[in-house]
Amino acid sequence: MAGRLLSIGECMVELMQADGGLMRKSFAGDTFNTAYYARLFLPADWSVDYFTAVGTDMISEEMLAFIKQHGIGTDKIARIDDRSPGLYMIHLNDGERSFSYWRSASAAKLLARDPDRLRHAVEASDIIVFSGITLAILPPEDVDTLLSELRRAKAAGKLVAFDPNIRPRLWDSAERMRETISDGARAATLVMPSFDDEATHFGDTSISETIARYRALGVADLVVKDGADGATLAFGETNTHVPSAKVEMIVDTTSAGDSFNGGFLAGYVVTGDAPSSARFAAELAAAVIQHHGALVAKDKLPPAIG
Incomplete structure (x- = not known):
């Protein structure tokens, strides 16, 4: 059965190490990476759209062309004068990554500024994906706008998938970070956290404790x-x-969790079976981290599930 997945967040310019001390440019970002891998493995009758904002400059045009080239819809992407995409650089040490960021003028920070555009996009979708980074980059009033629409989607029976993806330096305080992440979970039907983040920032001592905490927030599935x-x-x-x-x-763990998320959602659409979807997602993530960059070509990945 045909459907539509909407991924909400920030796509950035990605600079990664290349041979001879050069840098290679691409485009990536947690929820965009998830959309990319979901698009690779969802059935052809499913649409995948990205919801964000970009500028009207040349690099924004390149980003839109890149997104379209990979089969992801751009009709729900706003254009904002005097803004541009953010940029990050990957630093690798034995396959583990760290990042430097430049995003002060990122257009994506204004992605939820138009409530009508947001509502239309959410209402037109069957699965909605967002993350803690999505929430972290928005002004507090726009976080409220976004979560209000996601709560409506949840109440309407849509699958609302949330990866807390906790990045402390994006938040002005640890207290607001934990409070907003919890609010994001309340708006979701499926939460896909990383246990090391939950242990570090929420003090969970076991995966069972993480599950219980999110269940207490009204999350159905984890x-x-x-x-x-x-x-x-x-x-x-x-x-x-x-x-x-x-x-x-x-080689590069940059998109390990994002690719897992995309693979799991695609598998769940195809099979309706969570364990088999997670096994496929694990195989996908394992393949992704054996290559450089966030986005790995399909011919280097496992065959589609089902």
Whole structure:
């Protein structure tokens, strides 16, 4: 059955290391990466749209062309004068990454400024994806606008998927970060946290504690990612552990969680089965981290699920 996935957030200019001390330019960002991998593996009768804002400059034009080239709709992307996309640079050390960011004039910070445009996009979609980074870059009043629309979508029975993706330096205080992340979870039907983030910033001592905390916020389903230790799924009354997939050599972990999210959502659309979707997502993430950059070509990835 045909459907539409809407991913909400910030796509940025990505600079990564290349040979000879050069840098290679691409475009990426957590919810965009999720949209990219979902598009690769969703059925052809599903549409994938990205909801953000960009400028009217040359790099914004290049970004829009890049998004379209990868089969992701751009009709819901706003254009804002005197703004431009943010930029980040990947630094690698034995496959683990750190980042430098330049995003003070990012147009994406204004993505929720037009409530009517946001409502129309959400109402037209079956699955909506957002993240803690989406919430972190927005002014507080726009966070309220976005979460209001997502709560409406949840009440209407849509699948609202949230990755807390906790990045402390994007927030002005740890208290507001934890409060807003919790509000984001309340607006979601599926939360896909990383356990190390939850342990660090919420003090969880076990995955069971993470699951219980989000369940208390009204979250129906959870996929708790735990790196090399796999993932724990809490759907209904059943908790299921899915092991990680074998990795020969870690090259770049930049999009490990994002690719898992996209693969899981695509698999869940196809099969309706959470454990098999998580197994596929684990294989996908394992393949992705064996290559450079956030977005890896489909011919280097496992075959589609189902």
